[in-house]
Amino acid sequence: MKIGSTLNDGKATDRINDEIRRRNSDPRGIIFRTFLQLGLFLALLILTVLLVDVVQNGWGTLSTRFGDFLSGTLRSRSIDEKLGVHQGLVGSFWIAVTTAIVAFPIGIGAAIYLEEYAPKNRLTRFIEINIRNLAGVPSVVYGLLGLFIFVNTFGKWTGGKSLLSAALTLSILVLPIVIITASEAIRATPQSLREGAYGVGATRWEVVRRQVLPYAAPGILTGTLLAMSRAIGEAAPLILVGAVTGRLGTNPGFLDLGALKERFVAMPIVITEWTQNSGRDPGFAGAAAAAIVVLLVFVLALNSIAILLRNRFEKRRK
Amino acid sequence: MSGTVTIEDLQTAPRRVRKERNAKFLLLFTALISVVISIVLVFSLFSEAWDFIVGIDWASTWSEGWYPRRGLYDVKTLFVATLITTGIAMAVAGPIGLAAAIYLSEYASSRTRAFIKPVLEILAGVPSVVLGFFALFFIAPEIIGRLNEDASAGSLAAAGVGVGLLTIPLVASVSEDAMKAVPLDLREAGAGLGARKSVISSRVVFPAAISGIVASFIVATSRAIGETMVVFIAGGAADSAGYTHSAFEGSLTMTAAMASLASGTDQVKGEGLTFQSLFFVGLLLFAITFMLNMVADRFVRRVQERY
Amino acid sequence: MKRRLINLFALLACTAVVFGCSSSEDSSSSSSETASASASASASASESVEEVESLEGTVEISGSSTVEPVSVRVAELFEDVAPGVAVNVDGPGTGDGFELFCNGETDISGASRAIKDAEAEACAATGVEYIELQVGIDGIGVMTNANNDAVDCVSKGDLYALVGPESTGFDSWSDANDLAVELGGTGGFPDAPLDIFGPGAESGTFDSFNEMTFKSIAKSRDQESREARPDYVSSGDDNVILTGIQGSDTSLGWVGFAFAANAADVKLLEMDGGDGCVAPTPATIASGEYPLSRPLFIYVNPAKLADNPALEAYVDFFMTEVSLQDAVTEVGYVPLAAAEMAATQNTWSSR
Numbered sequence: 001m002k003i004g005s006t007l008n009d010g011k012a013t014d015r016i017n018d019e020i021r022r023r024n025s026d027p028r029g030i031i032f033r034t035f036l037q038l039g040l041f042l043a044l045l046i047l048t049v050l051l052v053d054v055v056q057n058g059w060g061t062l063s064t065r066f067g068d069f070l071s072g073t074l075r076s077r078s079i080d081e082k083l084g085v086h087q088g089l090v091g092s093f094w095i096a097v098t099t100a101i102v103a104f105p106i107g108i109g110a111a112i113y114l115e116e117y118a119p120k121n122r123l124t125r126f127i128e129i130n131i132r133n134l135a136g137v138p139s140v141v142y143g144l145l146g147l148f149i150f151v152n153t154f155g156k157w158t159g160g161k162s163l164l165s166a167a168l169t170l171s172i173l174v175l176p177i178v179i180i181t182a183s184e185a186i187r188a189t190p191q192s193l194r195e196g197a198y199g200v201g202a203t204r205w206e207v208v209r210r211q212v213l214p215y216a217a218p219g220i221l222t223g224t225l226l227a228m229s230r231a232i233g234e235a236a237p238l239i240l241v242g243a244v245t246g247r248l249g250t251n252p253g254f255l256d257l258g259a260l261k262e263r264f265v266a267m268p269i270v271i272t273e274w275t276q277n278s279g280r281d282p283g284f285a286g287a288a289a290a291a292i293v294v295l296l297v298f299v300l301a302l303n304s305i306a307i308l309l310r311n312r313f314e315k316r317r318k
Numbered sequence: 319m320s321g322t323v324t325i326e327d328l329q330t331a332p333r334r335v336r337k338e339r340n341a342k343f344l345l346l347f348t349a350l351i352s353v354v355i356s357i358v359l360v361f362s363l364f365s366e367a368w369d370f371i372v373g374i375d376w377a378s379t380w381s382e383g384w385y386p387r388r389g390l391y392d393v394k395t396l397f398v399a400t401l402i403t404t405g406i407a408m409a410v411a412g413p414i415g416l417a418a419a420i421y422l423s424e425y426a427s428s429r430t431r432a433f434i435k436p437v438l439e440i441l442a443g444v445p446s447v448v449l450g451f452f453a454l455f456f457i458a459p460e461i462i463g464r465l466n467e468d469a470s471a472g473s474l475a476a477a478g479v480g481v482g483l484l485t486i487p488l489v490a491s492v493s494e495d496a497m498k499a500v501p502l503d504l505r506e507a508g509a510g511l512g513a514r515k516s517v518i519s520s521r522v523v524f525p526a527a528i529s530g531i532v533a534s535f536i537v538a539t540s541r542a543i544g545e546t547m548v549v550f551i552a553g554g555a556a557d558s559a560g561y562t563h564s565a566f567e568g569s570l571t572m573t574a575a576m577a578s579l580a581s582g583t584d585q586v587k588g589e590g591l592t593f594q595s596l597f598f599v600g601l602l603l604f605a606i607t608f609m610l611n612m613v614a615d616r617f618v619r620r621v622q623e624r625y
Numbered sequence: 626m627k628r629r630l631i632n633l634f635a636l637l638a639c640t641a642v643v644f645g646c647s648s649s650e651d652s653s654s655s656s657s658e659t660a661s662a663s664a665s666a667s668a669s670a671s672e673s674v675e676e677v678e679s680l681e682g683t684v685e686i687s688g689s690s691t692v693e694p695v696s697v698r699v700a701e702l703f704e705d706v707a708p709g710v711a712v713n714v715d716g717p718g719t720g721d722g723f724e725l726f727c728n729g730e731t732d733i734s735g736a737s738r739a740i741k742d743a744e745a746e747a748c749a750a751t752g753v754e755y756i757e758l759q760v761g762i763d764g765i766g767v768m769t770n771a772n773n774d775a776v777d778c779v780s781k782g783d784l785y786a787l788v789g790p791e792s793t794g795f796d797s798w799s800d801a802n803d804l805a806v807e808l809g810g811t812g813g814f815p816d817a818p819l820d821i822f823g824p825g826a827e828s829g830t831f832d833s834f835n836e837m838t839f840k841s842i843a844k845s846r847d848q849e850s851r852e853a854r855p856d857y858v859s860s861g862d863d864n865v866i867l868t869g870i871q872g873s874d875t876s877l878g879w880v881g882f883a884f885a886a887n888a889a890d891v892k893l894l895e896m897d898g899g900d901g902c903v904a905p906t907p908a909t910i911a912s913g914e915y916p917l918s919r920p921l922f923i924y925v926n927p928a929k930l931a932d933n934p935a936l937e938a939y940v941d942f943f944m945t946e947v948s949l950q951d952a953v954t955e956v957g958y959v960p961l962a963a964a965e966m967a968a969t970q971n972t973w974s975s976r
Contacts, residue, residue, distance in 0.1 A: 029516035033425060039417025040434060043486055047441050050483075053456050054448065076697040076956070109348030117342055118349070129615070131352050136537070136611035137359070137604060138544025140573045144600045145355075147580070148362035172355055179352065203334055205341040226443070233445025236546035236573070240580045245862075247697040249683065249704075249711030262683075263713050268447040268547070275451050275551055279868035280884050285455065292448050303443040307436045382794065387826035388855040470820070471872025554872060556860025557825045568858065568869065581717065581862065 054296070057289030069290060073251050074244075074265065074273070078283025085291050087248050090259060091163055091266035092232045092298070098167030098260075099174055099231045104224050107178025111220075114179075115186040116208050135176035142173045143240025151241055159261030161242025166264060169237050174227040181223020185216040218313040222306045229302035233295070235268030243269040267295040363604060366597035373591055374598075383560035384570055386579060386592045395561040396599065399474055399569035400543055403553070406478025406565060407485055407542040412535060415489025419534075422490070423497040424519045442487035450551030453480030458552060462566065469566035472554030478565065480548040485538040492537055496530020496621050497523050529624075533617035540610040544603065546573035557581075572603050681709040682935025685731045688722025689829045690863050691763060691881040692735030692921050694956040699948040703939055710935040718861035719829030720744075723924075727753050732929045732936050736922040737763065737829030737881065738836075755924040756976055758940075759969050760949060762959040764910035765834055765917040766885035767894045772874045775815045778895040778902035781916065782808030785842045787877060788821055788857065790850035795819055798875065808842060821857030822869035822878035828861050830881055833919040867891065882910060883957030911959045921958065927976065944973045 055062075061069055065081070072084015110131075118124040146169030150158045158165045189212045197207040213220075239245075244263050252259035265273075274288035330338075374391070384395040418438065422431055458476035462469045469475065500523050508518040524531070554568020557578045562569050570578070579596050686696050693716030700712035716722075719736045726734035727748040740748075740757070748755060767784065769776060775798070779787075786792060786805035795801055798814035805812040824830040835852045843851040860866050863884040870878040871890040882905050885893055895902035898916030909915040923943065930937050942948060949969070953960045961969065 026514050026516070029514050032516035032520065033421075036417045036421035036425060039414045040421050042414050043418055043441065043490075044434075044437060046483055046486075047437065047444075049456070050444070050448070050452050053452060057455065076694055076701060080701075106348045106351055109345050110352060113342075113345035113349040117345055127349055127353060130356050132615060133608060133611055134352060134356060134359075136540055136544075136607055138546070138573060138607055140544065140546040140576050141359070141363070141600050141604050143580070144576075144597060145359045145362050148365065149358060175352065175355070201330070203330060203338040205338045206334070208341075229443055233443070233447070235445070235447045236550070236577055239550075239577050244713055244715055245581060246693050246716045247700055247712065247714035249700060249713045251711075262711075263685075268445055271447045271451065272547065272551060275447075275454065276862060276864045276868070279864045279866075279871060280888055282889055288451060292451060295445060296448065299443055299445060300440060303440055304436075307439055311432075311436075383856050385855045385859065387859065390855055468874075471868060554869065555858050556822070556862065556865040556869065557827075558857075558859045560856050560858070568872070578860065578865075 051296075054289050054292050057286055058291075058293045060286050061290035062293060069287075070294070074248055074270065076247070078274075078277070078281050078287050083287060085267065085270055085294055087251055087265050088267040088270035088291065089294070090252055090254055090256075091166075091243075091264045091269075092295075093254055094163055094260060095167045095170055095266055096228050096232050098164070099171045099228060100224070102168065102171040103175045103178050103227065107175050107224075107227075108182045108220060110179045111182035111186055112208055112212075115183050116204065116212065131176050131179050135180060138236075139173055139234055140236040140240065142169055143237035145169065145172065146237055146241040161263060162261045163264035164260040166238050166241050166243065166266070167260070169241050170231040170234055173234065173237060174231050177227045177230060178224055181226065182216070182220045185219025185223065186212055188219060189215045218309055222310040222313070225302050225306035225309070229299045229306070232266070232302075233268060233299050235266075235272055238266055238269055239272075245269070245273055267291060267298075271295065359604075363597055363601045366594045367601040370591050370594035370598040373594075383558065384575055385558040386575070386595045387557065389591075391591075391595050391598075392561060393599075393602070395559060396570055396572045396575055398561070398563055399553075399559070400571040400573075402474045402563070402565050402569075403478040403481060403549060403571050404539055404542040406475055407482035407545075408535065408539055410479055410482025411485040411489050411538055411542075415486045415534070415538070416493055416531065418486070418490040419493035419497060419531075420519055420524070423494045424515065424523060438487045438490055441483075442491075444484070446484060446545060446547040447551065449480045449484050450477075450548045452483075453477055453548055453552035466566045470554045470568050472552045472568050473566050474549075474553060474562075474569055474571075475565040477549040477553040477571075480552055481542045481545045484545060484548065485542050488541055489534045489538045492534030492618075493527070493531045496527040496534065496618075499530065499621055500526040527621065529617045530621040533614045533621070536610050536614035536617065540607045540614065543571075543610070544573060544607050546577050549574040550577045572599050575599055576603075677707045677938055679709060680707050680935050680938055682711070682933055684710065684712045684733065684933070684936050684939045686712065686714040686733040686735065686923075687717060687725045687731045688733075688735035688924075689719040689737040689921070690716030690861055691719075691737040691828075691830055691883075692716070692760070692923065694883065695760060695921065695948075695953055695958060696733070696735055696923065696943075698952040698956050699943050700939070702947060702952060703942045706942060707935070707938055710939065712939060716862070718825065718827030719832070720827040721861065723747070726755070726924060726926065727751055729753055729926070732926055732933065733940070734924045736924060738832045738919065739922065740924065741832075754927050756927055756972065758923050758925065758944075758973055759920050759961065759965065760923055760943065761921045761953040761961060762910060762918055763921050764882035764905045764915050764959070765830060765837070765879050765919065766882040766905055767877075767879045767896065767917070768870060768885050768891045769878070769894060770870060770874045770876050771890045771892045773876070773892065775817065775875075776894060777892075778811075778897055780808075780810045780897040780899075781838050781842065782810035783812070784838045786810060786812075787814075787819065788823070788853050789839045790843055790848050790852060790854060791846070793854040793856055795854075798877075817875040818873070820869070820873040820876045821854075822866045822876060823853065823857055823859055824863070824866065824880065825859035825861050826852075828859075830863075830879070831859075834879055834917070837917050837919070881958075886957050907954075907959045911962070918959075940973065944970045 068081060069084045071086050072082045073087050075083040114128060146165055150165035150168050151160055193211045193215060194207050197211045244265050248263060248265050250262050271288050271291045274284040274291060277284040378389055379391045379393050381390045381392045383390060384392050422434060453476045454472055457479050458471060462473055462476045504522050504526055505518055508522040549571045553574050555570045559570040576596055576599055693714055696714045700714060719738060722734040723744040725731045729751060767779060783805045785808055786801035791804060792801060796819060797816050798819045799816040802812040802814055840851045858869055863880045866878055866880050867884060867888050870876045885891060893905055895904045896916050903909050903915050905915045910918040925940055949966050950960045
């Protein structure tokens with residue numbers, strides 16, 4: 001109002017011109033912007049410090065005995081030359097494979113149903129809300145579910161406190177993530193693709209199979225890779241379904257299916273255990289850091305591939 | 319009559335119809351699995367927690383600390399520790415995450431975004447055990463130890479900062495989505511009135527996106543409450559903890575109490591209901607995060623409806 | 626085959642006596658050489674070695690976190706002899722361990738105290754029998770942070786005043802002074818925060834500590850509870866307790882001596898059992914001069930022996946000198962005296 005009433009005043013025009021010119025030297029704006037940059041800078045700094053700190057701690061182990069560390073097992077003393085993460089890697093490998101086999105088909109199927117088939121009714125809405133809630137349930141609670149169902153109720157088939165129980169628990173944990181990301185990818189498919197196919201008489205399934213899924217595939221893959229990296233980084237549910245925290249006698253190979261029904265550890269459990277052992281035997285801190293570096297390589301590789309994939313996908317669409 | 323198109327010809331072949339029907343049922347089945355999971359989840363929590371609720375002497379849930387092996391289940395200890403940890407986490411993640419979101423949404427060039435966003439996503443992908451290690455061996459001695467010399471080696475403060483770092487990306491991405499959803503018109507209208515960029519960001523975009531920003535805070539709070547490993551490793555307590563409201567002491571959050579109680583065995587021995595207390599705390603945790611997520615969901619929906 | 630195995634291990638034990646035992650005092654790392662020496666010695670011994678070498682199976686061990694390092698070390702040495710046998714060891718605590726053992730879920734349960742009547746009844750109810758084998762001695766180390774100069778030596782009366790059943794709610798060391806003096810202790814503790822870390826009720830160390838420090842005093846004072854105060858930070862995992870003690874300058878805690886002996890930043894306190902202050906050392910613990918020493922056990926489920934030759938071979942190996950002498954010493958515990966060791970070996974061979 002004020003501006004309007006004084007616009008004809010020459011002074012006001014000058015002032016506005018001044019303001020526009022001064023935009024670059026606006027002190028409050030600069031402070032605000034600096035504050036924002038500081039926030040971002042802090043986030044980056046933290047990530048850098050974290051990586052440097054961990055690599056620094058683990059470097060002793062990684063640089064001197066990297067091969068032995070990868071092939072070694074859980075040992076009672078940090079100076080043991082057989083100390084290593086092989087059992088943890090095998091556990092995490094099978095967890096990743098199982099989530100891929102169990103969670104992905106179910107998750108993608110559910111996403112297709114919700115996006116392509118589901119009528120807009122109460123049941124559909126209920127399922128959708130339910131999935132969003134499941135995604136927000138703390139991971140440790142999934143551990144209780146796994147303990148109750150896979151370890152105790154179906155212990156006969158899963159082998160009780162076994163790698164299979166753990167992997168199934170984590171499959172359930174990542175299922176909502178798979179469904180949500182897959183739904184987003186499917187929703188992003190242009191309507192024209194579907195209409196074109198319907199126009200030539202395709203059934204709904206044929207439309208999904210030939211048009212929607214190929215188009216949404218990179219997006220779905222991105223989501224599944226992120227879910228996989230989440231699964232191999234989780235520790236809390238594994239503690240509840242009985243990961244070994246002392247000595248694990250077995251050291252199966254990567255492709256040994258029998259390992260599924262045996263007691264297990266996984267990389268995050270190895271890290272937790274060694275971190276706690278460092279009170280008694282300080283050398284374990286270095287071993288834990290080295291194990292973290294190994295885990296991070298896998299997790300960050302999965303994440304980076306997922307991010308790259310999605311960025312290319314988005315670019316292609318534009 | 320040859321050459322005439324009949325109704326039969328226009329109908330889809332029976333084989334294709336059957337395939338279509340099978341696909342539909344199979345897909346419906348996969349969608350219903352998530353419902354089954356929820357039912358089983360609630361059932362498994364209740365099955366054991368019920369014994370606790372029925373069998374417990376309620377006086378023991380309000381005593382001087384959480385000593386589940388000794389029949390003292392002071393829920394207040396866990397609540398206060400959870401509040402402290404979550405509060406510190408949000409004090410870290412809120413400002414940093416929000417600043418990052420505003421910068422990314424309003425200021426950053428597309429080149430900066432292309433660099434920063436993946437970095438934030440990588441931070442989001444760091445497993446929580448890693449943050450636990452970092453909190454115990456770096457944050458506790460280098461940051462918390464300098465703030466307060468009497469702080470114990472592992473403390474709620476150290477764990478809280480660790481959890482905060484873990485939730486920065488969550489705040490940043492949900493807030494940024496909300497601000498991006500604010501129509502360009504509003505910004506242009508602001509600019510047309512001669513507002514500076516900082517004013518547009520803080521007085522136009524921020525209020526317009528407030529529901530989404532609130533949602534991001536609630537989701538992050540819920541995530542922080544549910545975070546386990548950071549507190550388990552760096553929280554400075556073990557299976558039990560005395561009541562404390564000092565952030566510089568060690569204590570147990572609800573999640574850490576569960577993880578340490580179940581460490582190494584599912585045959586927890588104690589004063590009768592020790593094992594069941596695990597499920598009771600799990601049920602409380604589930605209820606709290608469930609409510610927070612519902613509220614957050616409502617806020618997110620409000621953003622979607624408005625724009 | 627059983628007989629042959631026993632002969633083999635007797636032979637092993639002898640070689641260990643000749644090559645290993647004499648050197649076991651000078652360093653702990655020598656025993657791994659001993660193990661490989663005895664393994665290679667056994668390789669030339671007889672064909673039954675191949676039977677052990679080719680054995681396959683799993684041995685599940687749970688129980689005391691105090692005994693866990695012994696079982697693990699023995700398992701690590703056993704791995705060189707019988708690479709096909711998987712020995713899993715967990716250490717949730719003596720009490721939790723017996724829960725699993727009496728449910729038939731584990732083959733061996735480590736215990737840092739003898740089985741309780743209630744636990745024996747639970748085992749009987751499920752039809753699980755047990756063979757009790759004493760495998761070593763451990764002192765309970767009472768300790769504080771290395772930066773704490775205020776205390777060096779405590780009596781049982783002091784401990785009763787600081788962490789006994791009547792100390793519930795004491796936040797400061799000085800809160801315990803009156804009671805300590807009343808019980809004939811030294812008292813004179815400073816007004817500093819009393820941060821207590823110790824084993825939880827699932828731990829055998831908890832029971833032994835109660836038994837040895839509080840029981841008689843609590844009895845004479847007509848106290849209903851003869852256990853440590855409930856309000857301290859507890860864990861079944863000794864590592865966690867140590868981390869807690871290291872984290873506070875005015876901490877007080879107790880764990881198995883072996884865990885405490887090598888830890889940084891903690892100070893082991895001397896104990897006054899009435900004849901002056903005694904520092905915990907392997908010698909004073911073995912002689913019983915140090916007032917807080919207790920036996921360590923493993924409990925074996927005999928029913929599982931029949932269908933699991935791997936279990937038998939593992940316990941056989943546990944009963945050799947390589948394990949009972951060297952492995953026990955190596956992880957910081959005190960081995961049994963010759964007569965007791967022979968008694969344990971006899972219990973096993975004559976089962």
